[in-house]
Amino acid sequence: MKEEGRSDSLFEDPDFPAEDTSLFCDRSTPVVRLQGSITWLRPQKICLAPTLFPDDINLAHSKQGLLGDCWFLCACSFLLKNKHLLNKVLVPDQPQWGDRRYRGSFKFCFWQHGCWTEVIVDDRLPCINSALCFSRCHSLSAFWVALLEKAYAKLHGSYERLWAGQVSEALVDLTGGLAERCSLRDCGSEVEQRAPQDSGQVRKRWLDLQHLHPVRNQCALSCSTNDSPEGACEPGQYHALTVMEWLDVDRMSGDKVQLLRIRNPWGRCCWGGVWIESGVGWNSVDPSYALELQSRATEGEFWLDEGEFLSQFNDITVGYPITDGGHLRSIYSGALLTHSHQLAGRWTRGHSAGGSRNSSSYGSNPKFWLRVCDKGEVVVSLLQQERRRNSEKFSQRCLQDNKNTKHQHYQAIALHMWKVDKKRFSLSRMLNKPPSASTHCHTYVREAVLHEELEPGHYLMIPSIYQPGLEARFLIRVFSSSPTTVSALKMPATSLPLPTEGEWETSNFQGLWVEGRTAGGSRNFLSHRQNPNFPFTLCDESTVTPEVNVRITLQQNRPDTDLLPIGFHIYKLSEGEPTQTVPKDEEPVASCVPHCYTQDVCLACRLPPGAYTIVPSTYQPDCSASFTLSLACRIHRKVVKSQERLGRTIQEISHISLMQS
Numbered sequence: 001m002k003e004e005g006r007s008d009s010l011f012e013d014p015d016f017p018a019e020d021t022s023l024f025c026d027r028s029t030p031v032v033r034l035q036g037s038i039t040w041l042r043p044q045k046i047c048l049a050p051t052l053f054p055d056d057i058n059l060a061h062s063k064q065g066l067l068g069d070c071w072f073l074c075a076c077s078f079l080l081k082n083k084h085l086l087n088k089v090l091v092p093d094q095p096q097w098g099d100r101r102y103r104g105s106f107k108f109c110f111w112q113h114g115c116w117t118e119v120i121v122d123d124r125l126p127c128i129n130s131a132l133c134f135s136r137c138h139s140l141s142a143f144w145v146a147l148l149e150k151a152y153a154k155l156h157g158s159y160e161r162l163w164a165g166q167v168s169e170a171l172v173d174l175t176g177g178l179a180e181r182c183s184l185r186d187c188g189s190e191v192e193q194r195a196p197q198d199s200g201q202v203r204k205r206w207l208d209l210q211h212l213h214p215v216r217n218q219c220a221l222s223c224s225t226n227d228s229p230e231g232a233c234e235p236g237q238y239h240a241l242t243v244m245e246w247l248d249v250d251r252m253s254g255d256k257v258q259l260l261r262i263r264n265p266w267g268r269c270c271w272g273g274v275w276i277e278s279g280v281g282w283n284s285v286d287p288s289y290a291l292e293l294q295s296r297a298t299e300g301e302f303w304l305d306e307g308e309f310l311s312q313f314n315d316i317t318v319g320y321p322i323t324d325g326g327h328l329r330s331i332y333s334g335a336l337l338t339h340s341h342q343l344a345g346r347w348t349r350g351h352s353a354g355g356s357r358n359s360s361s362y363g364s365n366p367k368f369w370l371r372v373c374d375k376g377e378v379v380v381s382l383l384q385q386e387r388r389r390n391s392e393k394f395s396q397r398c399l400q401d402n403k404n405t406k407h408q409h410y411q412a413i414a415l416h417m418w419k420v421d422k423k424r425f426s427l428s429r430m431l432n433k434p435p436s437a438s439t440h441c442h443t444y445v446r447e448a449v450l451h452e453e454l455e456p457g458h459y460l461m462i463p464s465i466y467q468p469g470l471e472a473r474f475l476i477r478v479f480s481s482s483p484t485t486v487s488a489l490k491m492p493a494t495s496l497p498l499p500t501e502g503e504w505e506t507s508n509f510q511g512l513w514v515e516g517r518t519a520g521g522s523r524n525f526l527s528h529r530q531n532p533n534f535p536f537t538l539c540d541e542s543t544v545t546p547e548v549n550v551r552i553t554l555q556q557n558r559p560d561t562d563l564l565p566i567g568f569h570i571y572k573l574s575e576g577e578p579t580q581t582v583p584k585d586e587e588p589v590a591s592c593v594p595h596c597y598t599q600d601v602c603l604a605c606r607l608p609p610g611a612y613t614i615v616p617s618t619y620q621p622d623c624s625a626s627f628t629l630s631l632a633c634r635i636h637r638k639v640v641k642s643q644e645r646l647g648r649t650i651q652e653i654s655h656i657s658l659m660q661s
Contacts, residue, residue, distance in 0.1 A: 010042070010104030013122040016154040023126065029163040031067065038133060040124040042104065043097060043143045046132065050097045052090075052144040058298045059139035063267035067134045069162040070240045071222075072152060073265040075170035075319075076145060077242045078220035084324050085175050088116070090144060108151035111176035113385055114342055114475050119151045126159070134159065138267065138299060167222040167240050169446050171319040177328055178381055178479065179220070179319040180449050184209070184310055209306065212318065214334030216246045220319030223262070225312065240317075241265065244301065249293070251284045258306040259293070267300040275303040328379075328479050332451060335377050337479040341486040343368060344561040346473045347465055351598040355468025356414070356442055362464065363427055366560075367489040368476055370417070370459040376482030378454045382415040382439070382463045383447040385473040412442040412466035413474070415450050422458040430460065442466035460489065471597075473561065488560075506632040509534050513618055513625050521621030522595060523569070528617065529582040534629055535573065535613040548604045551632040554592065554616045555600035556625055565595035565619040566627070568603075573611040582615055595619035 016022050018040035024032060043050035053060050060080055062073040079086040089109055095101035104123055109116045125146050126133050135149045136142075152173075153159040168179035212219065221243035245261040259275065274281035277297075282290040297303060304312070320337075321329040328337045345366040347353040354364035372378065386409050416438040418430050436459065437452040463474055478486050511532045513519035520530035538549065554568050569588035592603040595618070616629055 011122045012124070013105070013120070013154075016121060016150075018122075018124045021158070022153070023159050025158040025160045027160070029068070029160055031160045031163060034066065034128070034133065037128055038126045039128070039130075041127045041130065042123050043125070046125070046127065046130060047141045050141055050143055052094075052096055052142065052147075054137065054139035054142040056139070060137055060142055060144065061263065061298075061300075062135050062145040062265060063138055063300070064265040065132060065134040065136060067149075067159060067162055068164050069135065069149070070265040071165040071167045072149065072162060072170045073135055073145070074167045074222040074240045074242045074317075075174050075220070076148065077244070077263060078171065078319060079174060082322070085322060088176075089174055090148065106147050106151070108148060110152065110155055110173045112155070112173065113383065113473070114344060114477075116176065117155070119155055121147065121151045121154055123147060125150060164238070166446070167224070167317040168319075171220055171317070172383075172447065175220075175319065175322055177320050177322045178379065178447075178449060178477075179317055180331070181315055181317045181445075184223075184313055184316055209310065209316075211332060215321050215329055215331055218321035218329065219331055220317075221246070222317040223309070223313040224315045224317070226314050241313075243316075245296065247293075249285060249289075252286060253284065257281075257284070259303050260306070260309050261297060261301055261303055264300045264302075273302075273304050273308050275305060275308075281305065330377055330379065330451075330481070333377060335481045337377070337379060337481055339480045339482065339484050340478065341484065342475055342477045343486055343488055344473065344475050344559070345463070345488065346560055346563070346597070347463075347471055348563075348596065348598045349469050349471050350596060353465060353469050353471055355470075356464055356466045357416070357431075359468045361468055362462075363431055365462050365464045368461045368463075369422075369485075369487045369489055370461055370478060371485040372454045372456050372459065372480070372482065373484065374482035375453070375455050376480055378452055378478065378480045378484065380415060380417070380450045380461065380479075381447050381475075381477045382413055382450075383475040383477065384411060384413055385475075386410065386446060410444050410446055411470055411472050412444050413448050413463065413472075414439045414442040414466070415448055415461060415463050417450065417452075417459050417461045419455070419457055419459050425460075505635050506630060507536075509629045509631070511616065511627050511629060513623060513627070515622040515624045519622050519624055520617060521623070522567070522593075522617055522619050525621050527621050528615070529584065531582070531615050531617045533571075533582050533613045533615045534631070535611065536631055536633070537611050538607055538609050538633065547634070548606050549634040550607050551602070551604045552592070552614060553600055553602045553630040553632075555628045555630070557627060558599075558625055560599065563597045563599065564623050564625055565597050566616065567591070567593040567595040567601055567619070568614055568616040568629075569593070570603075570605075570607070571613050571615065573613055575611075582613065588615075 012018070020035065023038065024035070057080065062076050064070055064073055079089060091107045091109065094106055095103070105120055106123060108119045108121070110119060111117070123143070125143070132146055135145050137145050149162070153162055156162060166181065168181045171177070171179040212221075222240050223243060224238065224240040226238050242263040242265070243260055244263050247259050248256050249259050250256055273279060277294055282294070285293075293303065318331050320331055323329065323336070328340070329335070330337055345368075347366065352364055352366050354361040356362065370378075370380070416435040418433065419436040420430055437450055437454075439448045439450050442464070461476065463476065465472065476486065478484060511534075513531070518530055518532050520527040522528060552568065552570070554566055556564060556566050558564065568591070570590040571582060571586055572589050589607065589612070590603065590605045592601045614629060614631070616627060618625065
């Protein structure tokens with residue numbers, strides 16, 4: 001039996017090992033310079049008495065190391081101000097060092113595409129010369145930041161993938177809420193001119209800082225710069241900082257000044273304005289109050305006024321406040337958004353990847369109904385799934401399709417919304433009208449957010465990618481102050497034009513692909529003949545005209561988030577051949593391929609008289625699922641119509657009785 005507490009009895013994560021594979025992904029960032037100099041140590045090898053959190057909460061804040069993840073650390077600061085959010089991310093009461101239950105592992109949870117995902121890591125941390133080389137707490141004996149950073153790196157695949165990012169993305173991952181990035185520069189006129197047009201360029205909403213007053217002490221605030229303000233960051237370098245406090249301060253002259261306390265993740269002061277410790281700005285404030293405010297600025301923090309703030313920073317990221325009960329609060333009005341919904345979807349090439357409104361195929365994009373019961377504030381977000389977390393094959397295909405490597409992880413997305421009369425709804429007429437609300441431009445962001453005050457009624461929401469044919473998964477989220485409902489709109493398959501003389505007879509069949517039995521896969525596999533098959537016969541009368549006489553639709557019964565690639569083949573049966581057998585070595589007479597990740601596939605064709613069988617399949621064998629097969633055959637007889645007269649019951653003649661007569 002191993003001695004308790006010995007290092008060889010501690011957990012070592014096989015999925016995120018203490019090796020270079022956990023540090024690097026493509027070696028495209030300055031992190032690669034650390035190769036060969038990093039060792040992995042557990043906290044008890046770094047200091048004498050490690051702990052997750054220090055007694056002084058000010059010393060629990062993060063300090064950026066040699067990794068460019070200031071965006072992630074700004075989001076971490078918000079967790080320290082909200083214990084109920086911190087407890088969701090870092091599961092409370094986990095055994096720490098010195099505890100008999102300690103086994104060298106820690107559990108974290110991150111919100112990912114609609115649900116909380118558990119990530120377990122060991123506590124071996126990257127070090128140089130026995131000191132943490134990446135992020136740490138201001139207290140050298142506290143390790144919650146370093147461990148959280150490791151878990152987030154594991155979620156992304158490596159530490160290097162945390163080099164550069166958006167604060168808004170980290171805030172959503174750590175809270176499950178919403179965050180918006182806005183410009184602090186008043187470029188409103190330019191935005192209004194471009195608003196009605198679809199664009200592949202990033203568009204940032206301009207935000208008047210005063211609008212945040214109702215929630216300024218509750219929301220997450222981060223500021224960033226891409227310029228080179230005095231001492232704020234190195235030339236040409238993007239850097240994000242956290243707004244820790246925002247106060248209205250009385251001057252001795254009787255007027256007020258707004259002061260903001262900023263935390264720099266680098267852990268050092270980088271500002272030389274009039275509100276530094278010995279700055280002249282403090283001379284206008286009561287001396288005792290000035291000393292109190294200055295004492296609040298700990299290591300890495302500084303004060304500046306609103307004018308300095310607006311002149312020195314380009315953007316601000318605002319995370320929506322989240323109550324203890326899990327409800328979001330609007331950053332525009334402070335109203336509680338007590339109603340929420342989410343639905344997953346996907347853009348699929350050849351089926352639902354219709355592109356922007358510039359494209360004639362725009363109407364094929366996924367569509368969602370939003371019903372607003374009472375007038376109120378509604379926030380809708382379109383969150384796309386990051387492509388580098390999809391399968392390797394899918395990622396490679398996307399990168400080949402999109403030569404813009406600057407935005408290789410995201411598509412340019414937008415969300416448009418029309419108010420419609422659901423009883424008189426016409427998609428083509430609706431699309432000819434301007435939308436009631438939209439995100440205006442397609443932008444290369446993970447999440448696009450639409451905020452509106454909406455009247456009661458039905459709204460049709462259409463999410464889209466700028467370029468037609470590009471694929472991605474997405475999540476629609478709706479938060480509202482009044483009751484709402486959200487549902488996916490399933491558009492019916494396009495009907496074939498019916499001749500004036502004749503009609504169509506449709507049969508529906510339910511089927512199953514069962515692993516090891518009837519899930520034979522595509523024709524690439526010898527097991528293809530094991531798939532279910534559905535025989536049918538066409539009589540001579542179906543060939544009176546040279547028009548299409550068969551329409552087949554295959555629909556899989558699976559959610560949009562877990563679709564299989566499906567397709568089908570039609571085989572001609574020889575005379576006397578068993579109808580329940582797929583012909584061996586026979587080529588199909590018609591096919592609906594390639595197999596597609598979509599809810600349904602359809603084929604319309606003309607077949608001569610004879611016996612046939614339909615063989616539906618998934619691309620890979622042993623993929624279990626249920627499906628519905630619809631077979632429509634054209635028959636030549638006069639269409640029987642119902643006749644209705646006022647005050648009388650509808651008189652109908654069934655097709656069956658007509659055929660029997």
